[in-house]
Amino acid sequence: MSDIPNVKMDTSTMSNEEIETLFHEEYEKTVAFENNIAEFEVLCDRSDSDRTSMLVNIIGFAGTPTVEQYEVGNVGEIQIVRADKGKLKFHLQADKTTPLGGIDYQVVYVSE
Numbered sequence: 001m002s003d004i005p006n007v008k009m010d011t012s013t014m015s016n017e018e019i020e021t022l023f024h025e026e027y028e029k030t031v032a033f034e035n036n037i038a039e040f041e042v043l044c045d046r047s048d049s050d051r052t053s054m055l056v057n058i059i060g061f062a063g064t065p066t067v068e069q070y071e072v073g074n075v076g077e078i079q080i081v082r083a084d085k086g087k088l089k090f091h092l093q094a095d096k097t098t099p100l101g102g103i104d105y106q107v108v109y110v111s112e
Contacts, residue, residue, distance in 0.1 A: 008112070009080065009088035011052060016044035022080040023054050023090070023109075031075050036063045052111040054078075054090055060103025067097055067105050078109055088112070 011019055024042045032040060039059035046052050058064065078090045090109035098106045 007086040009082060009086040011046075011085075011088065014085070016046065019044045019052065019080070020054075022082060023078065026078050026080050027054075027056065030078060034074060035065050035070070038064065052088075052090075053093075054109040054111075056107045056109065057100060058105055058107065060105070064103065066103070067099065070097075070105075070107065075107075 020042045023044070027040070027042065031037065037058055038061055041057040041059075043055040043057070044052065045055055058070070060066075076092045079087055080090070081087045089112045091112070093108045093110050096108035100106055
């Protein structure tokens with residue numbers, strides 16, 4: 001039996017850095033590794049009081065998926081977990097994908 005509560009994570013007492021770290025670790029395991037994304041940066045945006053957005057800046061190298069390839073890969077959902085806080089799912093918002101120049105781009109995940 002899991003010790004992680006099956007409740008939506010309350011992030012109100014967590015810093016942006018804590019959320020970024022949890023998201024970065026899960027993104028690295030479930031998306032970056034599986035899709036050959038070697039370099040990325042995660043930023044937390046809580047400007048919407050109801051939901052948390054995670055901005056992922058993908059640095060393009062040879063073999064990094066293009067924007068079009070990214071959106072059709074297995075990238076749609078990320079779930080972060082903290083044993084004392086619960087779980088929080090994020091969903092890719094494909095319509096918010098933004099080119100950053102060259103082959104770099106930003107994707108956005110929004111919490112439930």
